[in-house]
Amino acid sequence: MSISTAREGHQYPPAHPYQVSREAIREFATAVKSQHPVHHDVDAARELGHRDLVAPPSFAVVVAQRAEAAVVQDPEVGIDFSRVVHADERFTHHSPILAGDTLTAATTLDRIRVMGAGAMVTTRTEIADQDGASRCTVLSSLLVRADEEDDETGGGRA
Amino acid sequence: MSIDISTLEKGTEIGSREVALSRADLIRYAAASGDHNPIHWNERFAREVGLDGVIAHGMLTMGLTVDLVSEWAGDPAAVVDYQARFTRPVPVPDAEDGAPDAPTVTLTVSGRVGAVDVEAGTVRADLTVTLGETKVLAKSQAVVRL
Structure with a gap:
């Protein structure tokens, strides 16, 4: 399978809105071993001036990946998901994600850099709330590893 | 907030900790995050794709x-920006004996101040994460608004 760069710059339709629940925040915070009370205790969050529970800084990936899936599943891009490893991630928070938010994520395929028979695919996902305010920008790069048999440059590695 | 930005300078230590991981932690993260890629829980599949x-x-x-x-x-x-590159994999073997959720690897996390912008009221924390002697993240940086 080979990667096509024709879709560079393409913006995919937004994913179905994601409603941020207290339980999702607590479950995610527990999974990343974060005991900070603003992730778990509503009163503690309010004491620090927040409307409700605060999502951990990397929680936005949960919302973003639902939109990013459109890129991985796009046959015109041609990503073999079994050969994908995550290369980098960046969250720029315009305001913190809180329980009670309804968030919409839309992904743009920013860049495809072909490397031998593999490629680095970089996406930008804009997360906005129910009022249309921009809340978080998520940059993510996937390394699609070359299939050793196809790779004439010898670049296939984990 | 309790930190006085004027007391911070490049190199100030912000702390360190050890984090033990088990296969159960990977399954818990898969459930919480919605990332169910089998390379994070199935040995056979992980090997089939070259890991x-x-x-x-x-x-x-x-x-x-x-x-x-x-x-x-x-x-x-207060964390307004957070980024990292994943440079080395973190293998998490299944527990061979004892409790099924017994940790099998330990990561060491430490951080230092990388930059201070008093005017903007922000501090960049540079984080180091190692598995043994190996750094598993690169350019792991968090910008904090104090």
Whole structure:
């Protein structure tokens, strides 16, 4: 399978809105071993001036990946998901994600850099709330590893 | 917030901690995050796609790491920017004996101030995450608004 760069710059339709629940925040915070009370205790969050529970800084990936899936599943891009490893991630928070938010994520395929028979695919996902305010920008790069048999440059590695 | 930005300078230590991981932690993260890629829980599949075995989600390592900064800042909402590159995999073997959720690897997380912008009221924390002697993240940086 080979990667096509024709879709560079393409913006995919937004994913179905994601409603941020207290339980999702607590479950995610527990999974990343974060005991900070603003992730778990509503009163503690309010004491620090927040409307409700605060999502951990990397929680936005949960919302973003639902939109990013459109890129991985796009046959015109041609990503073999079994050969994908995550290369980098960046969250720029315009305001913190809180329980009670309804968030919409839309992904743009920013860049495809072909490397031998593999490629680095970089996406930008804009997360906005129910009022249309921009809340978080998520940059993510996937390394699609070359299939050793196809790779004439010898670049296939984990 | 309790930190006085004027007391910070490049190199100021913000702390360190060890984080033990088990296969159960990977499954818990898969459930919480919705990332069910089988390379994070199935040994056979991981080997079939050319890995040496099951590896942790890069996003789990990233998520665990930033908590050091959240605690230091006093409020996780102060983290306005957070990035990392996943440079080395973190293999998490199944527990061979004892409890099924017994940790099989330990990551060491530490952080220092990388830059201070008094005018903007922001501090960049540079984080180091190692598995033994190997750094598993590169350019792991969190910007905190104090």
